Amino acid sequence: MDKPPRLDFSEKLLKYRPDPDRILEAAEEWGYGEKSREVIKRALEVESLGSMPFSMYEAPPIIERAEETAVVYDVDGKRYIDMMAGFAVSNAGHHRRAVLEAIVRQFEKIVQYSEMLTEDRIRLGEKLVSITPGGFPKKVFYTVTGSDANEVAIKLARIYTGRQYIMTQWGDYHGRTIGTAPLTHSTSTWSQIYPVPPADTAIVRIPFPYCYRCPCSKTARDCESCAEECLHQVDYMLSSKYYGLVDSSKGICNIAAMLIEPYQSAAGYIIPPDTWLPSLYKLARDHDILFALDEIQTGWARTGRMWAVDHYPGVEPDLFLVSKSIANGLPFAAVVGRREIMDSWGPGAHSTTFAGYMLGVAAALATIEVIKKENLARQAEEKGKYFRQGFEDLEKKHPLIGEFQNKGLYMGLELVRDRRSKKPASKETSWITMRLLQKGMLVKKAGYYGNRFALSPPLTITYEEIDEALRLFDEVLGEAESRFNVSPAD
Numbered sequence: 001m002d003k004p005p006r007l008d009f010s011e012k013l014l015k016y017r018p019d020p021d022r023i024l025e026a027a028e029e030w031g032y033g034e035k036s037r038e039v040i041k042r043a044l045e046v047e048s049l050g051s052m053p054f055s056m057y058e059a060p061p062i063i064e065r066a067e068e069t070a071v072v073y074d075v076d077g078k079r080y081i082d083m084m085a086g087f088a089v090s091n092a093g094h095h096r097r098a099v100l101e102a103i104v105r106q107f108e109k110i111v112q113y114s115e116m117l118t119e120d121r122i123r124l125g126e127k128l129v130s131i132t133p134g135g136f137p138k139k140v141f142y143t144v145t146g147s148d149a150n151e152v153a154i155k156l157a158r159i160y161t162g163r164q165y166i167m168t169q170w171g172d173y174h175g176r177t178i179g180t181a182p183l184t185h186s187t188s189t190w191s192q193i194y195p196v197p198p199a200d201t202a203i204v205r206i207p208f209p210y211c212y213r214c215p216c217s218k219t220a221r222d223c224e225s226c227a228e229e230c231l232h233q234v235d236y237m238l239s240s241k242y243y244g245l246v247d248s249s250k251g252i253c254n255i256a257a258m259l260i261e262p263y264q265s266a267a268g269y270i271i272p273p274d275t276w277l278p279s280l281y282k283l284a285r286d287h288d289i290l291f292a293l294d295e296i297q298t299g300w301a302r303t304g305r306m307w308a309v310d311h312y313p314g315v316e317p318d319l320f321l322v323s324k325s326i327a328n329g330l331p332f333a334a335v336v337g338r339r340e341i342m343d344s345w346g347p348g349a350h351s352t353t354f355a356g357y358m359l360g361v362a363a364a365l366a367t368i369e370v371i372k373k374e375n376l377a378r379q380a381e382e383k384g385k386y387f388r389q390g391f392e393d394l395e396k397k398h399p400l401i402g403e404f405q406n407k408g409l410y411m412g413l414e415l416v417r418d419r420r421s422k423k424p425a426s427k428e429t430s431w432i433t434m435r436l437l438q439k440g441m442l443v444k445k446a447g448y449y450g451n452r453f454a455l456s457p458p459l460t461i462t463y464e465e466i467d468e469a470l471r472l473f474d475e476v477l478g479e480a481e482s483r484f485n486v487s488p489a490d
C-alpha cells in the first residue's frame with residue numbers, strides 16, 4: 001500500500017473541499033434541468049461549501065415538492081422515487097395533511113415561547129414514556145436535533161454516575177458538533193477539526209460486528225462467530241485493570257455509559273448479528289454501565305417494529321434517543337430515560353431555546369397518531385419483505401451485489417467488484433448514484449468504503465413505486481456492470 005503523503009492542515013482541507021466548477025460541469029453532464037442548473041449556480045454564490053448537499057451528489061439536486069408517498073420533484077418538475085425520506089425523516093410520508101393541520105392549529109394559538117411548558121408538551125411526554133422501551137418510571141428531556149440529544153445523553157450519563165468514560169462502537173454516528181464528533185467516526189470530520197482532534201478524550205471505542213467484513217476476525221465462519229469475536233474484545237477491555245476502565249479488585253468502573261447505535265445508519269445501514277445487542281446489554285448490566293441507545297435513525301416504525309430494540313426482547317435502555325421522523329419533517333428530538341437519571345441534574349445544565357417548541361410538539365403528537373393508526377410498522381415489515389424478494393432476484397442476476405440486509409424498510413445494499421475477494425465497488429457506487437438520479441431515483445451512498453446504499457424510503461411507499469425502484473436498480477446495475485467490466489456471477 002502507498003504511504004500517505006504528509007499534508008499540512010490546509011492541504012488536508014483542500015482534499016475535502018468541493019470544486020465549484022466541477023459541480024457545474026456535473027450538473028451539465030448528468031442532464032440537470034435549466035432551472036436546477038441556474039439555482040445551483042446561485043447556491044455556489046451564497047451557500048458554504050461545507051454544506052452537506054455538496055458531498056452527497058456530484059451536483060446537488062434542487063428539490064421542490066413531494067407526494068405523500070415516495071415521490072419527490074425537483075424545481076424543473078422532474079420526478080424521483082425517494083429512497084431516502086430526507087435521511088429517514090419522513091417515515092409517515094411527505095407533508096401529511098394531519099400533521100399540517102396540527103401545526104396550523106398550534107400556530108393559530110401561539111408559535112413559541114422560550115422553553116415554557118404547555119399542556120400538549122406534557123401530553124407528548126406522557127406518550128413518549130409510554131411508547132418507548134423499559135418497564136420502569138421514565139422522564140423526558142427535549143432538544144431540537146439528534147446531535148443535541150446525544151450531548152444531553154453524554155452529560156446526563158456523566159452527571160448521574162460520576163464516571164468519565166463513554167463507550168461507543170467504531171463506525172457509529174452520533175452527530176458532528178464538537179461534543180458529539182468524537183463519537184462519530186468520520187475521517188473528513190476528524191481531519192477538519194483544527195487545531196485539536198475531537199476534543200473528548202474520555203471516549204472509548206469498541207468494535208462493531210459488520211460481519212460481511214468482520215473487523216475482529218479474518219476467518220470468522222459466519223455472523224454469529226464474528227459477533228462472538230467482537231464481544232470477546234469488549235469483555236477483554238472490561239476485565240483487565242490495564243485497560244484503564246475497570247478495576248474489579250477495588251470495585252471501580254470508570255465507564256458512565258455505552259452510547260451506541262443499534263444498527264449503523266450513516267455507515268451504510270449495517271445490521272449486526274441478532275446476538276450482538278443483547279450480549280452488549282448484558283455486559284453493560286454486569287458492569288453496572290448505563291445502556292444508552294441512539295434510535296434517532298432506526299426508530300419510528302422504520303425497521304418493522306416501532307423501535308429497532310423491539311427486535312430484542314429484554315433489552316431495556318436506560319437512556320433512549322429519538323429524533324428524525326418524530327415530527328415527520330420538523331426538527332425535534334428527545335432523550336427518554338430512567339426517572340432517577342433524568343432527575344439527577346438541575347435546570348441550566350443543558351438548554352436550547354427551541355427545546356420542546358410548540359409547533360414541533362404539535363407535529364410530533366400528530367405524527368405518532370399517523371404511525372399508529374396506519375400501522376406503519378406492519379407496513380414497513382411487509383414492504384421490506386417485498387423489497388427483499390426483489391433484491392434477492394437481482395442478486396442472482398447482478399454480480400455487483402455483495403450483500404443485501406434489511407429489517408423492514410431499513411435496507412443496506414453493498415456492492416463489490418468481485419464476490420470472492422469482496423473488493424469494494426466504490427467507484428461503481430458513485431457512478432450508480434448519479435445514474436439513478438439521472439433516471440429518476442434518489443439514493444444515499446454510504447458505507448465504510450463508499451460502496452453501500454442506505455435505503456430508507458418513506459414507509460408510505462406504494463408497491464408500484466417499489467417495483468419502479470427495483471426496475472431502476474436492475475437497469476442501472478446492468479449498465480454499471482458493462483461499463484466497469486464486472487464479470488457475471490459464478
Ligand SMILES: Cc1ncc(COP(=O)(O)O)c(C=O)c1O
Nearest residue numbers: 145146147173174175265296297
Ligand atoms: C443515529 C444518529 N444519531 C445522531 C444523528 C445526528 O442528528 P442531527 O443531524 O439531527 O444532529 C444522526 C443524524 O443523521 C443519526 O443518524
